[in-house]
Amino acid sequence: MNDFQRRSAEINDLLCVLNILNWDARTQMPAGGSAARAQQLATISALTQEKLLDPAYEASAREVGGSDVEERAAQQALAAIAALKRIPTQLTRELALLKSEAQEVWARARAASDFGMFAPLLTRMVDLNRQLAEALGYDGHPYDALLNLYEPGLTVETLLPLFDRLRAHHVPLLRAIQEQPQPRSDFLNRSYGAAEQKRLSLALAQKFGYDTARGRLDESAHPFEISFTRQDVRITTRIQENFLSGALFGTLHETGHAMYEQGVRPELSRTVLTSDLLGLYAVGGASYGTHESQSRLWENRIGRSRAYWELHFPQLQATFPEALGDVDTAAFYRAVNTVRPSLIRVEADELTYDLHIMLRVELERALIGGELAVEDLPAAWNARVKADLGLEVPDDARGVLQDIHWSAGMFGSFPTYTIGNVMASQFYAAALEQRPQLEEALARGEYAPLLGWLTDNIYQHGRTYTPHELLTRVTGRGLDPQPYLDYLDGKYGELYSLDTQEEQTR
Amino acid sequence: MNDFQRRSAEINDLLCVLNILNWDARTQMPAGGSAARAQQLATISALTQEKLLDPAYEASAREVGGSDVEERAAQQALAAIAALKRIPTQLTRELALLKSEAQEVWARARAASDFGMFAPLLTRMVDLNRQLAEALGYDGHPYDALLNLYEPGLTVETLLPLFDRLRAHHVPLLRAIQEQPQPRSDFLNRSYGAAEQKRLSLALAQKFGYDTARGRLDESAHPFEISFTRQDVRITTRIQENFLSGALFGTLHETGHAMYEQGVRPELSRTVLTSDLLGLYAVGGASYGTHESQSRLWENRIGRSRAYWELHFPQLQATFPEALGDVDTAAFYRAVNTVRPSLIRVEADELTYDLHIMLRVELERALIGGELAVEDLPAAWNARVKADLGLEVPDDARGVLQDIHWSAGMFGSFPTYTIGNVMASQFYAAALEQRPQLEEALARGEYAPLLGWLTDNIYQHGRTYTPHELLTRVTGRGLDPQPYLDYLDGKYGELYSLDTQEEQTR
Structure with missing residues (x-):
């Protein structure tokens, strides 16, 4: 190992340790441990920052020559160091303090459904994030600087037309679906034993190819995945x-x-x-959006497909004979693909989820750009929900206060959910094009060929490439919503017996 | 916080993080994660050492004035820094490398029951530990320097006469017990549901006063307790x-x-x-021996007492009606206090456990003192087992190879188990003397008064006092085996209908 590699390894160890401390806090830690854990996290974070900003680390990165991969690593380190240096220490400190206060106040405000309680803190949070954007720098819109923290290279200029196109597609498709009769899905809310749910979920994960010699499944209030090197990658789920x-x-x-x-x-x-x-996070995926493309590809493109349930529904039915005895594969497939507008993002279906995301992106971009005042936010939220989803927001808890993100200082992460949907379809289309026999394998329940293709083309590279580079290498083009729109039209057109030609927006 | 407090807090955070990483590795981590975890541990350990040896930390400790407690903290930090400075970096590195190699070879040697495989590594380990003792310094025997790592202030000069007295007591008592008929204990090996065992064990722990808002119980191959500040103190158990x-x-x-x-x-x-x-371990207890005094006090003095089972046996029986339906309180009490010599330390009963410890201490002291060659170790082990326990050692796996300690470089920790027994009885006698109503409370299943006394007199002080200071403050004297011998004589005299006068060694 040269000096740069040695220092980078030490920094990565520290990031893995931060991930472990967070995993434990969210899955195992007794309630009494939280204050001490916050201090332990703060200590390790500060040490990591110190290591990152050690002039010797920057010098070691400048000396790197050799392989392309090694040079990319050095460039990424230098870019992160430069960005960190641009952020005033005072701003970092203020943001950290405000985040912990704002999350607490937000939780109380949400419980009381009172946006007014949270508004002063959100105002301050928007202000600090605008300062952060100024410190980081941008060419176009200040929101670009924040987007870049989650999706390197993504800009408002690329994002807005993409989202406009999605909205122009989704809203009419949703209206058309709403005119059709809904399938029954009541049986999804019958009684399902927790232990059986966990066992079956893990078995299906392993069947996909999740290696439990290098992973484990736990329960947590909000499901997540976290890694401490590729050798220890843990997931959680929430069982109801x-x-x-x-x-x-x-x-x-x-x-x-x-x-x-x-x-x-x-x-x-x-x-x-x-x-x-910059995020002080150990992660192998190229970006939040790229990561999300893979979770959604496996969950939605495979896990919610007709072929998947034709294979696996009998196993599900055998696990829950009482709850699913009177249900057949077709009914189950329809039920888990029901589209129905709702107020809460995390409960939304595959189609309306994007509408939830796009409204948040529109509003947070306007907040950061100074085009929307915090006091006007609830009204803007409610109007957008009405326009896109056709629903009245009855209170702030089910409206503007529902997500933790803004109180946690996260501006710019929301778009990555929808970017993930778009990318997932691009990658999947490329896979099918390059390996036409993949679909037959999937229909036989063989997931290794798809996993192999994804690993060869995407996973193995870690963060070597930017999301745009990776997408272009693999699919031959940048962000392109067409494969995603085709997929949605095809799927819901058939599920809801729509005249899909009419709904398409090509 | 002054500079010393701030730096000490940061170091303690790092020690807590090491403890968390170790807890996770022993209870949760998938097998694939071990190599990465070793690197994470090495990185945090090295950073902690760096912080400890930062000249600014030493300088900050020298500036401390003020409360007695604060001055003690500074003195302990200065003593640890001085000790660390005396250990050559090269020796620390060699020891770390040898420990990981020796543990691996030991595991294989034990599986093959072949001491010869392990002997060269043990020879090297003894040699490095003698170098460590020379580096740390001592007045009497080199073993004192190593003892001091686990039991500050304890010396061979104090230990040997104490152990001679214990052996002179225990061996005849064991012989007398062996002449008596043994109670039945076969029912302890019936079938006990794992989930019920775990639930009941935790309920009994909570009844003692273990606060699960600041703790949790997990399973592991070897049971242990570990803390990340007083707010998060976890225990494990092994369920068979x-x-x-x-x-x-x-x-x-x-x-x-x-x-x-x-x-x-x-x-x-x-x-x-x-x-x-020095041990790079977050821990609140004064020493290994003091800690062990509390585990043994609660396990043996309380948990194996007649009064305890008179109260709790009905609950146990109700939990396991099939296994314990034909057993009564008296039979259960006798069964869990059976004395029977065995070859394996970790399976030994309360009385013979000390004999296992004392033979190890005698041998490791002789190894470190250069009075015993590694090649002569198995014969010396087997002779001692024969003399004290009356058993023939059939193979090395059930003899000299049974414990991991020496392969892990731990010389000097074994005495603390027996020191713990001695201290437990001293503390318990002091508690009963100072609070005569304690025994009545215990007989009613009220553990809070005892826990309160122990907290006031011992627990609250953390590592403020050395074990000797603490013992003297609380009991008025240093290590004194008499209360322990009285307890054993009383308990086993009654259980085995012995003429206890004859067995006593006053």
Whole structure:
């Protein structure tokens, strides 16, 4: 190991330790441990920052020559160091303090459904994030600087037309669906034993190819995936006895994330190319959007497909004979693909989810750009929900206060969910084009060929490429919503017996 | 916080993080994660050492004035820094490398029951530990320097006469017991459901006073207790379906350790007085022996007492009606106090356990003193087992190879188990003397008064006092085996209908 590699390995170890501390806090830690844990996290974070900003680290990165991969690692380290240096220490400190206060106040405000309680803190949070954007720098819109923290290279200029096109497609498609009769889905809310749900979810994850010799499944309030090198990649799920889809599709979703991390080339462990140096997070995926493309590909493209349930519904039925005895494969497939507008993002279906995301992106971009005042936010939120989803927002708790993101200082992460949907379809289309026999394998329940293609083309590279580079290498083009729109039209057109020609927006 | 407090807090955070990484590795981590975890541990350990040896830390400790407690913290930090400085970097590195190699070879040698495989590594390990002792310095025997790592202030000069007295007591008592008929204990090996064992063990731990808002119980191959400040103190147990005592008494044992940690004064969190700076371990107890005194007090003095089972046996029987339906309280009490010589330390009963310890201490002291060659170790071991326990050692796996300690470089930790027994009886006698109503409370199943006395007198102080200071403050004298011998004579005299006058060694 040269000096740069040695220092990068130490920094990656520290990021893995931060991930472990966070995993434990969210899955195992007794309630009493939280204050001490916050201090431990703060200490390790500060040490990591110190290591990152050590002039000797920058010097070591400047001396790197050799392989292309090694030079990319050095460039990424230098870019992160430069960005970190641009952020005033005072701003970092203020943001950290405000985040912990704002999350607490937000939780109380949401419980009381009172936006007024949260507004002063949100105003301050928007202000600090605008300062952060100014410090980081941008060419076009200040929101670009924040977007870049989650999706390197993405800009408002690319994002807005893409989202306009999605909205112009989704809203009419949703209206058309709403005119059709809804399938029954009441049986998803029958009683499903927690232990059986967990066992079956894990078995399906393993069947996809999740390696439990390098992973494990736990329960947590909010499902997540987290890695401490490719050798230890853990997922969680939330099990509700009266809601089968939550744990089932939640696990398939996290499994997609996990297989991405497990598929990173071993040589990239303990390097910059499995480190998010600005986010202080150990991660092998290229970006939030790229990561989300894989969770959604496995959850939605595979896990919610007709072929998947034709194979696996008998196993599900055998596991829950009482709840599913009177249900058949076709009914189950329809039920888990029901489209129905709702107020809460995390409960939304595949189609309306994008509408939830796009309204948040529109509003947070306007807040950061100074085009929308915090006091006007609830009205803007409610109007957008009415226009896109056709629903009245009855209170702030079910409206503008529902997500933790803004109180946690996260501006710019929301778009990555929808970017993930778009990318997932692009990658999947490329896979089918390059390996036409993949679909037959999937229909036989063989997931290794797809996993192999994804690993070869995407997973193994870790963070070597930017999302745009990766997408272009693999699919031959940048972000392109067409494969995603085709997929949605095809799927819902058939499920809801629509005249799909009419709905398409080509 | 002054500079010394701030630096000490940061170091304690790092020690807590090491503990968390170790807890996870032993209870949760998938097998694939071990190599990456070793690197994460090495990185955090190195950073901690760096912080400890930062000249600014030493300077900050020298500037401390003020309260007695603060001055003690500074003195302990200065002593640890001085000791660390005396250990050559090269020796630390060689020891670390040898430990990982030796543990691997030991595991294979034990599986093959072949001491010859392990002997060359043990020879090297003894040699490095003698070098360590020389580096650390000592007045009497080199073994003193190593003892001091686990039991500050303890010397061979104090230890040997104490152990001679214990052996002179225990061996004749064991012989007398062996002449008596043994009670039945076969029912302890009936079938006991794992989930019920875990639930009941935890309920009994909570009844003692273990606060699960600041703790949790998991399973592991070897039971242990570990803390990340007093706010998060975790225990583990090993559950075997055909052996009730393992999980049951193992949990009560670890509960004693845990209540010690949970009882440390909050002000001592994140200070030197909850840090083992030489061992790189976050711990609130004064020493290994003091800690063991509390696990043994709660496990043996309380948990194996007649009064305890008169209260709790009905609950146990109700939990396991099939296995214990034909057993009564008296039979159960006798069974869990059976004395029977055995070859394996970790399976030994309360009385013969000390004999296992004393033979190890005698041998490791002789190895470190250069009075015994590694090649002569198995013969010396087997002779001692024959003399003390009356058993023939059939092979090395059930003899000299049974413990991991020496392969892990731990010389000097074994005495603390027996020191713990001695201290437990001294503390318990002091408690009963100072609070005569304690025994009545215990007979009613009220553990809070005892826990309160122990917290006030021992737990709250953390590592403020040396074990000798603490013992003297609380009991008015140093290590004194008499209360322990009286307890054993009383208990086994009655259980085995002995003429106890004859057995006593006053």
